[in-house]
Amino acid sequence: MYRLFLITIFSFFVSSNFIVANEDKEEARPEVRLAAAEKILLDSSNISLIYVEGLVCPSCAIGIRKNLSKMKVVDNTRFKDGIDMNPETQLVTIALKEGGVLNTKDLIECVEDAGYAAIEEYKLHDSHLDAHKFNHDASVKIVHHTKK
Amino acid sequence: MMPRWSGGWGYQVHYEFINETDLLMGSNKLYPGLSEEINVMHFEGVYTWKKEIRIIAKLPYVLSAEREMPDGSGGKLIQKDSGWGDLNLGLPLKKYFNLDGKSGSWTFKPMVRIPLSKKDEYDFYYKEFGVGLGFGHEFETANFFFGFGSAWWIFDGNRPAEIHSSLDFGYNFETKNSNGSIFWETDLHFEDDESRTLGSGPAFYFNHNDTIHSRIEWKHDIIDHQGILDHGNGNHFKVGIGWVF
Numbered sequence: 001m002y003r004l005f006l007i008t009i010f011s012f013f014v015s016s017n018f019i020v021a022n023e024d025k026e027e028a029r030p031e032v033r034l035a036a037a038e039k040i041l042l043d044s045s046n047i048s049l050i051y052v053e054g055l056v057c058p059s060c061a062i063g064i065r066k067n068l069s070k071m072k073v074v075d076n077t078r079f080k081d082g083i084d085m086n087p088e089t090q091l092v093t094i095a096l097k098e099g100g101v102l103n104t105k106d107l108i109e110c111v112e113d114a115g116y117a118a119i120e121e122y123k124l125h126d127s128h129l130d131a132h133k134f135n136h137d138a139s140v141k142i143v144h145h146t147k148k
Numbered sequence: 149m150m151p152r153w154s155g156g157w158g159y160q161v162h163y164e165f166i167n168e169t170d171l172l173m174g175s176n177k178l179y180p181g182l183s184e185e186i187n188v189m190h191f192e193g194v195y196t197w198k199k200e201i202r203i204i205a206k207l208p209y210v211l212s213a214e215r216e217m218p219d220g221s222g223g224k225l226i227q228k229d230s231g232w233g234d235l236n237l238g239l240p241l242k243k244y245f246n247l248d249g250k251s252g253s254w255t256f257k258p259m260v261r262i263p264l265s266k267k268d269e270y271d272f273y274y275k276e277f278g279v280g281l282g283f284g285h286e287f288e289t290a291n292f293f294f295g296f297g298s299a300w301w302i303f304d305g306n307r308p309a310e311i312h313s314s315l316d317f318g319y320n321f322e323t324k325n326s327n328g329s330i331f332w333e334t335d336l337h338f339e340d341d342e343s344r345t346l347g348s349g350p351a352f353y354f355n356h357n358d359t360i361h362s363r364i365e366w367k368h369d370i371i372d373h374q375g376i377l378d379h380g381n382g383n384h385f386k387v388g389i390g391w392v393f
Contacts, residue, residue, distance in 0.1 A: 030248070054246025056290045057320065058327045059355045062392065063153020066358070080358075087290045087322075090249070115152040115199040117246045 036089040037122040038129045046075070048094040048102050049122045051131075052111055055090040063114030064092060071110065073100030091122075108134055149353075149361045150204075151392045152244070156196040162363070162388020164188045168379035171217070175373045177381075182224055184215035184379035186272055188233070190388070200242050207264075208233035213272040215379060233273035235262040238282070245287075252287025255297070276305035286316075293318030293329060308340035308375075318353075328354035335367065341375030347384065362389045 037049055055061050068074060069081040076082040078095035085092050092111075094102065104121075111118040120131040121140070132140040151158055166186040171179035189209045196202040213229040238259040245252055261278035284297030298313040318331040331351040338344045351365035364387045372380035 053248060054244075054251030056249060056251050057288050057293075058322070059149055059361065060152050060251070060288075062358045063151065063156060066153060066156075087320075087327075113154045113199065115244050115246075116251070 033089045033091060034122075034129060036086070036091060038124070040091065040093055041122060041124045041129070044093070046096045046098060046100070048096055048107075050092045050094065050107070050111070051119045051122070052085075052090055052092050053117045053119045055085060055092065055116055056087045058085055058087050061085055061087070061114065061116065064111055064116060067110035067114050068092070068094055068107070071102065071106060073097055073102055075100070104134065104140065149355070149390060149392055150194055150202065150240075151196045152199055154196060154198050156392060157194060158390055158392035159191070159193045160361075160388055160390030161192075162190045162386055164190060165385045166382055168369075168382035170379065170381045171377060172372060172374040172380040173377050174375075175371075178377065179218055182216040182218065182379070184213070184382075186213040187211040188213075188272075192390075199244065202240050202242070204238045204240065206236040206238075208273065210272050213270070215270060227270035229268075229270050229272050232264045234275065234278075235264055236260075237262070238280075240282075250287055250289050252285070255282070255284040255286075257282035257284070257299070259299070259301075261301070261303075274303060274305075274307050276303040276307050278303040278307070288318070288320065291320055293320060293331070308343075310340070311338045312336070313338075316351075326355050326357060328352070331365075333365065333367065339375060342373070343375040343378065344371065344373050345369050345380065345382075346371040347382075349384075359391055359393065360389065361392065363387070 033051060040049055052064065055064065064085060065081055065083040068083050069076055073096050074082040075095040075097045079093065082095045083092060108118050118134055120133045123130045123132060131143045133143060134140060168184040170177040171182040189211060190206060192204065192206045194202055194204045209232055210230050215227050216224045217227060219225040236259060238257050240255050240257040243254045259280035259282060261280065263275040263277065265275060267275045278301050280299050280301040282297060282299035284295065286295030295316045296314060298311060301310040313336045314333065316331050316333045318329045320329045321327065331353065333351050334348040336346050347367040347369045349365065349367035351363065353361065353363045355361050367384040369380060369382045374380050
Protein backbone atom coordinates (compact mmCIF):
# COMPACT_ATOMS: atom_id res chain seq x y z
CA MET A 1 0.00 0.00 0.00
CA TYR A 2 2.87 2.28 0.86
CA ARG A 3 4.18 1.71 -2.68
CA LEU A 4 0.84 2.83 -4.17
CA PHE A 5 0.93 5.94 -2.03
CA LEU A 6 4.38 6.77 -3.36
CA ILE A 7 3.24 6.15 -6.96
CA THR A 8 0.31 8.54 -6.47
CA ILE A 9 2.50 11.25 -4.93
CA PHE A 10 5.04 10.78 -7.73
CA SER A 11 2.29 11.10 -10.36
CA PHE A 12 1.15 14.38 -8.87
CA PHE A 13 4.71 15.62 -8.76
CA VAL A 14 5.15 14.76 -12.45
CA SER A 15 1.83 16.39 -13.30
CA SER A 16 2.93 19.63 -11.64
CA ASN A 17 5.38 20.14 -14.51
CA PHE A 18 2.43 20.68 -16.83
CA ILE A 19 0.90 23.42 -14.72
CA VAL A 20 3.44 26.13 -15.56
CA ALA A 21 1.45 27.28 -18.58
CA ASN A 22 -1.35 28.29 -16.24
CA GLU A 23 0.36 31.11 -14.39
CA ASP A 24 -1.23 34.04 -16.20
CA LYS A 25 -4.73 32.60 -16.31
CA GLU A 26 -7.51 35.06 -15.55
CA GLU A 27 -11.16 34.49 -14.90
CA ALA A 28 -13.32 35.77 -17.78
CA ARG A 29 -14.38 39.41 -17.49
CA PRO A 30 -16.22 41.36 -20.20
CA GLU A 31 -13.47 43.97 -20.57
CA VAL A 32 -10.82 41.23 -20.87
CA ARG A 33 -12.93 39.48 -23.50
CA LEU A 34 -13.52 42.62 -25.57
CA ALA A 35 -9.84 43.57 -25.51
CA ALA A 36 -8.91 40.03 -26.53
CA ALA A 37 -11.53 40.07 -29.30
CA GLU A 38 -10.17 43.29 -30.73
CA LYS A 39 -6.60 41.94 -30.72
CA ILE A 40 -7.60 38.67 -32.39
CA LEU A 41 -9.51 40.49 -35.11
CA LEU A 42 -6.61 42.86 -35.77
CA ASP A 43 -4.11 39.99 -35.92
CA SER A 44 -6.07 37.47 -38.01
CA SER A 45 -7.90 37.30 -41.29
CA ASN A 46 -10.64 35.03 -42.58
CA ILE A 47 -12.00 34.25 -39.17
CA SER A 48 -15.28 34.41 -37.33
CA LEU A 49 -15.02 35.32 -33.64
CA ILE A 50 -17.79 34.16 -31.32
CA TYR A 51 -18.48 34.68 -27.61
CA VAL A 52 -19.75 31.37 -26.22
CA GLU A 53 -21.20 31.80 -22.75
CA GLY A 54 -20.05 29.15 -20.27
CA LEU A 55 -17.04 28.00 -22.26
CA VAL A 56 -14.76 27.64 -19.27
CA CYS A 57 -13.66 24.02 -19.55
CA PRO A 58 -11.90 22.94 -22.76
CA SER A 59 -12.61 19.23 -22.11
CA CYS A 60 -16.35 19.80 -21.72
CA ALA A 61 -16.40 22.05 -24.78
CA ILE A 62 -14.85 19.54 -27.17
CA GLY A 63 -18.30 19.18 -28.73
CA ILE A 64 -18.14 22.79 -29.91
CA ARG A 65 -15.02 22.02 -31.94
CA LYS A 66 -16.44 18.70 -33.16
CA ASN A 67 -19.65 20.35 -34.35
CA LEU A 68 -18.21 23.55 -35.83
CA SER A 69 -15.32 21.82 -37.63
CA LYS A 70 -17.85 19.85 -39.69
CA MET A 71 -19.18 23.05 -41.31
CA LYS A 72 -18.15 23.32 -44.95
CA VAL A 73 -16.83 26.88 -44.72
CA VAL A 74 -14.39 26.03 -41.90
CA ASP A 75 -10.71 25.83 -42.83
CA ASN A 76 -9.64 22.70 -40.88
CA THR A 77 -5.96 23.26 -41.65
CA ARG A 78 -5.72 26.23 -39.27
CA PHE A 79 -5.84 26.12 -35.46
CA LYS A 80 -7.01 22.74 -34.14
CA ASP A 81 -9.45 21.41 -36.75
CA GLY A 82 -10.14 25.01 -37.70
CA ILE A 83 -11.32 26.02 -34.22
CA ASP A 84 -9.53 27.78 -31.37
CA MET A 85 -11.26 27.91 -27.98
CA ASN A 86 -10.16 30.11 -25.10
CA PRO A 87 -11.70 29.25 -21.70
CA GLU A 88 -10.48 32.47 -20.05
CA THR A 89 -12.21 34.79 -22.50
CA GLN A 90 -14.89 32.33 -23.68
CA LEU A 91 -13.99 33.29 -27.25
CA VAL A 92 -14.15 30.78 -30.08
CA THR A 93 -12.17 31.64 -33.20
CA ILE A 94 -13.36 29.88 -36.34
CA ALA A 95 -10.96 29.74 -39.29
CA LEU A 96 -12.87 30.30 -42.52
CA LYS A 97 -11.98 29.29 -46.04
CA GLU A 98 -11.34 32.13 -48.51
CA GLY A 99 -14.68 33.87 -49.06
CA GLY A 100 -16.46 31.58 -46.60
CA VAL A 101 -19.44 32.95 -44.66
CA LEU A 102 -20.97 31.18 -41.67
CA ASN A 103 -24.66 30.52 -41.60
CA THR A 104 -25.81 32.10 -38.32
CA LYS A 105 -28.60 29.58 -37.72
CA ASP A 106 -26.23 26.63 -38.20
CA LEU A 107 -23.65 28.25 -35.97
CA ILE A 108 -26.12 28.78 -33.12
CA GLU A 109 -27.39 25.21 -33.47
CA CYS A 110 -23.88 23.71 -33.47
CA VAL A 111 -23.00 25.52 -30.25
CA GLU A 112 -26.33 24.75 -28.55
CA ASP A 113 -26.07 21.11 -29.54
CA ALA A 114 -22.74 20.98 -27.73
CA GLY A 115 -24.35 22.23 -24.52
CA TYR A 116 -23.42 25.92 -24.71
CA ALA A 117 -24.88 29.24 -25.84
CA ALA A 118 -23.53 31.40 -28.69
CA ILE A 119 -24.14 34.98 -27.52
CA GLU A 120 -22.56 37.26 -30.08
CA GLU A 121 -20.07 37.53 -32.93
CA TYR A 122 -17.41 40.24 -32.92
CA LYS A 123 -16.41 42.20 -36.01
CA LEU A 124 -14.21 45.19 -36.63
CA HIS A 125 -16.17 47.80 -38.54
CA ASP A 126 -14.63 51.19 -39.34
CA SER A 127 -13.21 52.23 -35.99
CA HIS A 128 -15.57 50.15 -33.88
CA LEU A 129 -15.54 46.73 -32.34
CA ASP A 130 -19.07 45.62 -33.13
CA ALA A 131 -20.91 42.85 -31.35
CA HIS A 132 -23.55 41.13 -33.46
CA LYS A 133 -25.85 39.73 -30.79
CA PHE A 134 -27.64 36.52 -31.77
CA ASN A 135 -31.40 36.42 -31.32
CA HIS A 136 -33.44 33.23 -30.99
CA ASP A 137 -34.59 33.52 -34.61
CA ALA A 138 -30.91 33.69 -35.71
CA SER A 139 -31.22 37.37 -36.57
CA VAL A 140 -28.55 39.68 -35.18
CA LYS A 141 -28.60 42.99 -33.35
CA ILE A 142 -25.48 45.12 -33.77
CA VAL A 143 -24.00 46.76 -30.66
CA HIS A 144 -21.02 49.14 -30.87
CA HIS A 145 -18.65 48.26 -28.06
CA THR A 146 -15.60 50.47 -28.49
CA LYS A 147 -14.53 53.60 -30.29
CA LYS A 148 -10.90 53.97 -31.21
CA MET B 149 -15.13 12.17 -19.19
CA MET B 150 -18.76 12.27 -20.21
CA PRO B 151 -19.44 13.77 -23.66
CA ARG B 152 -21.68 16.80 -23.27
CA TRP B 153 -22.54 17.07 -26.95
CA SER B 154 -25.47 15.35 -28.67
CA GLY B 155 -24.43 12.11 -30.34
CA GLY B 156 -21.21 11.93 -28.30
CA TRP B 157 -20.08 8.55 -27.03
CA GLY B 158 -17.12 7.06 -25.29
CA TYR B 159 -15.68 4.25 -23.25
CA GLN B 160 -13.13 3.93 -20.52
CA VAL B 161 -11.19 1.27 -18.76
CA HIS B 162 -9.81 1.67 -15.30
CA TYR B 163 -8.00 -0.48 -12.82
CA GLU B 164 -8.84 -0.30 -9.13
CA PHE B 165 -6.85 -1.64 -6.23
CA ILE B 166 -8.41 -1.78 -2.77
CA ASN B 167 -6.61 -2.83 0.36
CA GLU B 168 -8.49 -2.95 3.68
CA THR B 169 -6.25 -3.66 6.60
CA ASP B 170 -8.51 -4.69 9.48
CA LEU B 171 -11.63 -6.66 10.25
CA LEU B 172 -13.93 -4.25 12.01
CA MET B 173 -17.01 -4.44 14.19
CA GLY B 174 -18.30 -0.94 14.62
CA SER B 175 -15.17 1.19 14.71
CA ASN B 176 -13.23 -1.39 16.72
CA LYS B 177 -10.54 -3.50 15.14
CA LEU B 178 -11.98 -6.85 16.22
CA TYR B 179 -9.36 -8.70 14.21
CA PRO B 180 -6.56 -6.27 13.39
CA GLY B 181 -4.40 -7.41 10.52
CA LEU B 182 -7.02 -9.65 8.90
CA SER B 183 -7.10 -7.93 5.56
CA GLU B 184 -8.95 -7.84 2.25
CA GLU B 185 -7.27 -7.11 -1.08
CA ILE B 186 -9.12 -6.59 -4.34
CA ASN B 187 -7.98 -5.99 -7.93
CA VAL B 188 -10.77 -4.93 -10.28
CA MET B 189 -10.97 -3.81 -13.91
CA HIS B 190 -13.88 -1.51 -14.70
CA PHE B 191 -15.31 -1.25 -18.21
CA GLU B 192 -17.58 1.73 -18.80
CA GLY B 193 -19.46 3.10 -21.77
CA VAL B 194 -21.53 6.23 -22.34
CA TYR B 195 -23.75 7.54 -25.09
CA THR B 196 -25.16 11.07 -25.08
CA TRP B 197 -28.35 10.95 -27.07
CA LYS B 198 -29.19 14.59 -26.55
CA LYS B 199 -27.23 16.87 -24.28
CA GLU B 200 -29.95 16.46 -21.64
CA ILE B 201 -30.15 12.65 -21.85
CA ARG B 202 -27.42 10.06 -21.80
CA ILE B 203 -27.05 6.41 -20.94
CA ILE B 204 -24.14 4.88 -19.07
CA ALA B 205 -23.15 1.26 -18.49
CA LYS B 206 -20.55 0.06 -16.00
CA LEU B 207 -19.29 -3.49 -15.79
CA PRO B 208 -16.60 -4.51 -13.31
CA TYR B 209 -14.44 -7.61 -13.62
CA VAL B 210 -12.80 -8.83 -10.43
CA LEU B 211 -9.30 -9.96 -11.37
CA SER B 212 -8.70 -11.24 -7.87
CA ALA B 213 -10.24 -10.66 -4.48
CA GLU B 214 -8.99 -12.23 -1.30
CA ARG B 215 -10.03 -11.76 2.28
CA GLU B 216 -8.88 -13.17 5.57
CA MET B 217 -11.56 -14.24 8.06
CA PRO B 218 -11.31 -15.81 11.51
CA ASP B 219 -11.66 -19.60 11.33
CA GLY B 220 -13.11 -19.91 14.84
CA SER B 221 -10.08 -21.61 16.31
CA GLY B 222 -7.67 -18.72 16.50
CA GLY B 223 -6.44 -19.00 12.94
CA LYS B 224 -7.52 -17.41 9.72
CA LEU B 225 -9.47 -18.60 6.75
CA ILE B 226 -8.69 -17.25 3.28
CA GLN B 227 -11.60 -16.74 0.86
CA LYS B 228 -11.25 -15.80 -2.79
CA ASP B 229 -13.43 -14.33 -5.51
CA SER B 230 -13.02 -13.47 -9.18
CA GLY B 231 -15.14 -12.90 -12.29
CA TRP B 232 -17.77 -10.45 -13.48
CA GLY B 233 -19.40 -8.12 -10.99
CA ASP B 234 -22.81 -6.45 -11.22
CA LEU B 235 -23.81 -4.56 -14.37
CA ASN B 236 -24.77 -1.00 -13.51
CA LEU B 237 -26.97 0.95 -15.95
CA GLY B 238 -27.80 4.61 -15.48
CA LEU B 239 -29.86 7.21 -17.31
CA PRO B 240 -28.53 10.62 -16.27
CA LEU B 241 -30.88 13.48 -17.10
CA LYS B 242 -28.99 16.75 -17.18
CA LYS B 243 -29.99 20.38 -17.02
CA TYR B 244 -27.07 22.56 -18.10
CA PHE B 245 -26.66 26.24 -17.37
CA ASN B 246 -24.20 28.69 -18.90
CA LEU B 247 -23.30 32.03 -17.35
CA ASP B 248 -20.57 34.55 -18.07
CA GLY B 249 -17.45 32.78 -16.79
CA LYS B 250 -19.27 29.83 -15.31
CA SER B 251 -20.91 26.65 -16.55
CA GLY B 252 -22.58 23.78 -14.74
CA SER B 253 -25.36 21.29 -14.54
CA TRP B 254 -27.97 19.64 -12.38
CA THR B 255 -28.32 15.89 -12.68
CA PHE B 256 -31.08 13.42 -11.89
CA LYS B 257 -30.10 9.81 -12.44
CA PRO B 258 -32.21 6.64 -12.23
CA MET B 259 -30.08 3.50 -12.08
CA VAL B 260 -30.38 -0.30 -11.99
CA ARG B 261 -27.90 -2.91 -10.87
CA ILE B 262 -28.09 -6.33 -12.49
CA PRO B 263 -26.22 -9.35 -11.09
CA LEU B 264 -24.47 -11.41 -13.75
CA SER B 265 -23.58 -14.45 -11.67
CA LYS B 266 -24.84 -16.40 -8.67
CA LYS B 267 -23.82 -15.80 -5.09
CA ASP B 268 -21.16 -17.96 -3.51
CA GLU B 269 -19.20 -18.07 -0.26
CA TYR B 270 -17.46 -14.73 -0.79
CA ASP B 271 -18.57 -12.08 -3.27
CA PHE B 272 -16.93 -8.73 -3.58
CA TYR B 273 -19.92 -7.49 -5.58
CA TYR B 274 -23.44 -7.73 -4.23
CA LYS B 275 -24.97 -10.05 -6.83
CA GLU B 276 -28.46 -8.76 -6.06
CA PHE B 277 -30.84 -6.73 -8.19
CA GLY B 278 -30.89 -3.12 -7.11
CA VAL B 279 -32.45 0.18 -8.10
CA GLY B 280 -30.95 3.54 -7.39
CA LEU B 281 -31.69 7.21 -7.71
CA GLY B 282 -29.03 9.85 -7.85
CA PHE B 283 -28.87 13.61 -8.04
CA GLY B 284 -25.98 15.97 -8.39
CA HIS B 285 -24.88 19.50 -9.05
CA GLU B 286 -21.62 20.76 -10.44
CA PHE B 287 -20.20 23.96 -11.80
CA GLU B 288 -16.85 25.28 -12.88
CA THR B 289 -15.05 28.42 -13.89
CA ALA B 290 -11.88 28.65 -15.97
CA ASN B 291 -9.90 27.94 -12.80
CA PHE B 292 -12.06 26.01 -10.38
CA PHE B 293 -14.46 23.08 -10.21
CA PHE B 294 -17.03 22.22 -7.55
CA GLY B 295 -19.38 19.24 -7.53
CA PHE B 296 -21.51 17.25 -5.17
CA GLY B 297 -23.79 14.29 -5.64
CA SER B 298 -25.72 11.64 -3.82
CA ALA B 299 -27.22 8.30 -4.80
CA TRP B 300 -29.64 6.04 -2.93
CA TRP B 301 -29.80 2.30 -3.57
CA ILE B 302 -32.19 -0.43 -2.47
CA PHE B 303 -31.76 -4.13 -3.22
CA ASP B 304 -33.96 -7.11 -3.90
CA GLY B 305 -32.22 -9.44 -1.41
CA ASN B 306 -30.82 -9.09 2.08
CA ARG B 307 -28.37 -6.34 1.32
CA PRO B 308 -29.12 -3.14 3.29
CA ALA B 309 -30.02 0.06 1.50
CA GLU B 310 -27.13 2.39 0.73
CA ILE B 311 -26.40 6.05 0.26
CA HIS B 312 -23.27 7.27 -1.51
CA SER B 313 -22.45 10.96 -1.40
CA SER B 314 -19.51 12.85 -2.81
CA LEU B 315 -18.05 16.33 -2.56
CA ASP B 316 -15.32 17.35 -5.01
CA PHE B 317 -13.20 20.46 -5.43
CA GLY B 318 -10.88 20.95 -8.36
CA TYR B 319 -8.34 23.28 -9.88
CA ASN B 320 -8.21 23.46 -13.67
CA PHE B 321 -4.96 24.02 -15.46
CA GLU B 322 -3.83 24.32 -19.02
CA THR B 323 -0.80 23.07 -20.86
CA LYS B 324 0.42 24.31 -24.21
CA ASN B 325 -1.84 21.99 -26.17
CA SER B 326 -4.29 20.63 -23.67
CA ASN B 327 -5.65 20.84 -20.14
CA GLY B 328 -6.36 18.94 -16.95
CA SER B 329 -7.58 19.19 -13.39
CA ILE B 330 -6.40 18.39 -9.89
CA PHE B 331 -9.16 17.43 -7.49
CA TRP B 332 -9.65 16.78 -3.83
CA GLU B 333 -12.49 14.29 -3.55
CA THR B 334 -14.42 13.13 -0.50
CA ASP B 335 -16.87 10.22 -0.49
CA LEU B 336 -19.34 9.20 2.19
CA HIS B 337 -20.77 5.70 2.02
CA PHE B 338 -23.63 4.82 4.36
CA GLU B 339 -25.47 1.50 4.70
CA ASP B 340 -28.70 0.82 6.51
CA ASP B 341 -26.94 -1.53 8.97
CA GLU B 342 -25.18 1.51 10.46
CA SER B 343 -22.04 1.03 8.38
CA ARG B 344 -20.47 4.32 7.36
CA THR B 345 -17.21 5.10 5.66
CA LEU B 346 -15.71 8.49 4.89
CA GLY B 347 -12.89 8.39 2.37
CA SER B 348 -10.92 11.29 0.98
CA GLY B 349 -7.98 11.91 -1.29
CA PRO B 350 -6.52 13.55 -4.39
CA ALA B 351 -7.26 12.86 -8.03
CA PHE B 352 -5.58 13.99 -11.21
CA TYR B 353 -7.32 14.23 -14.58
CA PHE B 354 -5.57 14.94 -17.85
CA ASN B 355 -7.03 15.61 -21.26
CA HIS B 356 -4.33 14.34 -23.65
CA ASN B 357 -6.26 15.49 -26.71
CA ASP B 358 -9.89 15.79 -27.84
CA THR B 359 -10.21 11.99 -27.77
CA ILE B 360 -8.02 10.51 -25.03
CA HIS B 361 -8.31 11.31 -21.34
CA SER B 362 -6.79 9.73 -18.28
CA ARG B 363 -7.28 9.87 -14.56
CA ILE B 364 -5.49 8.70 -11.43
CA GLU B 365 -6.85 8.86 -7.90
CA TRP B 366 -6.19 7.69 -4.40
CA LYS B 367 -8.51 7.71 -1.39
CA HIS B 368 -8.00 6.74 2.21
CA ASP B 369 -10.76 5.80 4.64
CA ILE B 370 -10.63 8.47 7.30
CA ILE B 371 -13.65 7.19 9.22
CA ASP B 372 -14.74 3.56 8.98
CA HIS B 373 -17.55 2.12 11.06
CA GLN B 374 -18.95 -1.31 10.11
CA GLY B 375 -22.44 -2.29 11.21
CA ILE B 376 -21.58 -5.96 10.75
CA LEU B 377 -18.27 -7.81 10.92
CA ASP B 378 -16.51 -6.53 7.82
CA HIS B 379 -13.18 -5.27 6.56
CA GLY B 380 -12.32 -1.60 6.74
CA ASN B 381 -9.63 1.07 7.12
CA GLY B 382 -8.92 0.88 3.43
CA ASN B 383 -6.96 2.56 0.70
CA HIS B 384 -8.41 2.84 -2.79
CA PHE B 385 -6.24 3.45 -5.81
CA LYS B 386 -7.59 3.93 -9.34
CA VAL B 387 -5.95 4.60 -12.67
CA GLY B 388 -7.81 4.74 -15.96
CA ILE B 389 -7.92 5.87 -19.54
CA GLY B 390 -10.91 6.86 -21.64
CA TRP B 391 -11.81 7.73 -25.21
CA VAL B 392 -14.60 10.05 -26.41
CA PHE B 393 -15.88 10.56 -29.93
